[in-house]
Amino acid sequence: MKNPLAIRELEPVLQLAPGMADYYCGMLQSSGALTVVPLFCIRTTSDATKITGPKTGLKLSQVRGYGNLELANPGENGIAIVPLHIGYIQDKAQNHAACRSAFIAAGQKLMFEDACCVQQAQGGFLAEAQQWFFILPLQLREEALHQRRTVAFGKLWPAIAKLNAEFGLGKRGHLELILSKKRPYLNQFQSRFECLPEQVGALFLLNGKLAGIEICPTPEYFAEVWMALVCFSYGVGAMFYEQHNGTRGIEGDAFFDTKLENFGAKLKTAGDVSVELKIEALRKMVEESRAVRLESVSNSLQTIPKEEFKHTEEERFLKMTLRTVEGKNFCGQIVEESGRLCYASVFARNSYLSRN
């Protein structure tokens, strides 16, 4: 079946992360409020700098005092790109998250002095042994990005307390309330959606509206960050819609019903029709209704408002540049190597998502 979603044709999406023309879309996956469009890269990465993923190339080294998160790249070569808004959780220690992405060369340790504490009432510091990580929930990412370079470990507590209250949890700056109490629900996003072979990124849509673009340097990197993204970042966003606003079906769902009704009426007058023909007709109806739904997603992506993005260079490493992109509706960080996009985490602002 032809997939009408081609990034090259999606001008409004291209503006969010320049260089996305090198990527193409796979067949979309949808479950509940969340739709995921897998992204694949048309070029090979053999000549690029070796970039390691967050599980294999990034270790939590220590937390030295509140708000100081130290990460290390224990490898002997290559470079680690810290996923934007990575956070670590451990029992009996205060959980921390980084507010920005960064480069960490092989053997290097990097102290994030602007990290945020995401567990208001918990003492203790994270130790090296615990490497379980998450990505901040979608609703907190805008605030976290805004607060990068601000040294104040409790800077995210008000936003976390607000989010907890929206889920009917205690109004405290304690992200653990969502990540633990809603864990059985959030974990299922890993099964509701599937990471495909060679997949390097994804477009995430909430109730048909673009909520974020995630692109990683390699399929291995994406596979390592997939669960953290789908379960704890966009999963929390989807959970809010599924539990509060209700799930809106993708346009085109009614298409099948109309076609079926017509076909059923034809059959009544047609006499004996072979099973083969009936199944062929059903297959055609399914494929057409899928095309309608793909078109609906494509149209939704086309309607992203055009806007001017402010690009702020944050950091360089050899030929790679880390930039913060900020627009009226979307913001995030991207990494380019010699003008080619190799990492992007760009997400919708809360005001854009809540707008009808």
Next chain:
Amino acid sequence: MRALLNHLTTHTEPLSLRRGKPGQLFSDWSLHAEYFLRDPEMYALLALVPDIQPWQRARILLQLLYSSRKGMEDELRRSLDQVIVVLLAVLAVDHVIAVALALRQLRANHKHTSRSIVRYFFGHPLREHVMKVRRSAVVDCIEHALGKNVARASRNYSRETEDKLCKYLRRYGVDAGTGISVLRDLYEKAVENEAAIIPGEEPSSYRLAHIGAAARLDNLNERPKTITPTNRGEASSALVHIYRGGSSPELCNALEQYVEDAAKSLPEFHGKLALIVDASASSKSYGEREFSTLSQAVALQYILERLCSQLELHTVGGTGRPPVPQGATDLALPLLVALEYEPDLVLIVSDGYENTFFGDLERILAALPVVGIKTPVIVLQSKFTSSDDLTLRRPSHTAPQLEFWHQQDFEKLLLSAYLHCDSGVNSARLFLRRKLDNFCCELQRAEEQIVDAVIG
């Protein structure tokens, strides 16, 4: 029959004794009576399916003992008698007493009714316990079965009365000497101290007398309290190790053997079966459950390949043998491919997560009757434990959904699925007849061993 089976496994209302017509004894009397009239043998055989609620088995026993045998073929009578024997062995004594009292209230006094009740109470291995704790109920049951005058004649010690009683008891297949002694105990030891009758033994231990036989019938021999990926049945355990990378010849040979052994004790399917196995990336699962649900699904696939000679397999996502989990879940289009084969039954084995155009499977299932395709489609859901939360894992609300997590669930699972089509009903009937014969032989052997032990 599938509606009845669903009812038998879920309806837990006890059999209560109320005055009135049969229909007033319990709410589902008419359902049982209707299915018994429609196909008495299959109705009775369904009592042998694992996980039938005990009170439903009691209702089946009541129906079999209440109904007349007039006009029935000898073979059918034999089958019903065998089912009665099995039910009397696997039901708790208190359940059987409830049935016997209900029969008394309904004034059911067919020959097979009286004979079964008398043999049960006179031959129960813990009858002294039963008669001590439930004496008045047992007296009522036996007086109804034998006749009040006959039962009470045991208190008359005259030679002539004893001879008559012996002759009468022999008609019921009861040893005359034992019978008279039991009856006298029943009437004369009524006032004795309960604990003094069998010192050292709990008088209520009779309540557990059926546990062993019931567990064997329900395949409950191995149900771990702590569930791990490797204690959910032998075949899936071997598959988990193979998936984890331990694909040695020994493991593969063992798997073959486990599959063969399992297939021997499961129902064959004599028809065309289409099997859709979801081996998408999500079926791999993660953490300590990694590969568990997929292994159980693949174990079911391997076993079904032996149980059905006309099986057509469609694997979604992964490839290979066993299939390596990968890709997205599209269950709708494979279902259409499967239906082209015009099977008698389609089984979709899945973890329940559909994500390629979620809802398409439901749409197709709803469309099938509209276009006149009547092939039954059943979703078989592979779980890690019996208590998995399936709220977000229901790809269809139209198709019947059956669940399994242990290899020992396969018997009930397959029988429930087979009952959705005619060829499956026949396959289920053949299997249950075989199971009935085997179980009766087993009970017979156990009885002989007890007799040998007593003589020895």
